[in-house]
Amino acid sequence: MSDEQLDGYRSSIDNIDAALIHLLAERFKITQAVGHYKAEAGLPAADPEREARQIARLRSLAEDAGLDPVFSEKYFRFIVAEVIHHHQRIAEQR
């Protein structure tokens, strides 16, 4: 059975999911570069002060955009945990 309305919604969701994957790929490309820079400079993988500033900024943006700020913080912490693993691996491989 075809449902044109649902198909239309899903077509938009597909485009948004594709955009999110591309944005994440770009974010991880730049954080990989940061990981190499930090390893070279002897800087720690994690920067909790930077993370706290970003969380405050993203929570405020989420509120303005009508997105749950708690969710925005969870999303950010999930991504950053992966970034820090990458940075630790880069530093260990040196």
Ligand SMILES: C=C(O[C@@H]1C=C(C(=O)O)C=C[C@H]1O)C(=O)O
């Ligand atoms: C990318 C960095 O490294 C880590 C990852 C962050 C991020 O993914 O936003 C932020 C701070 C650091 O804990 C950075 O220091 O800028």
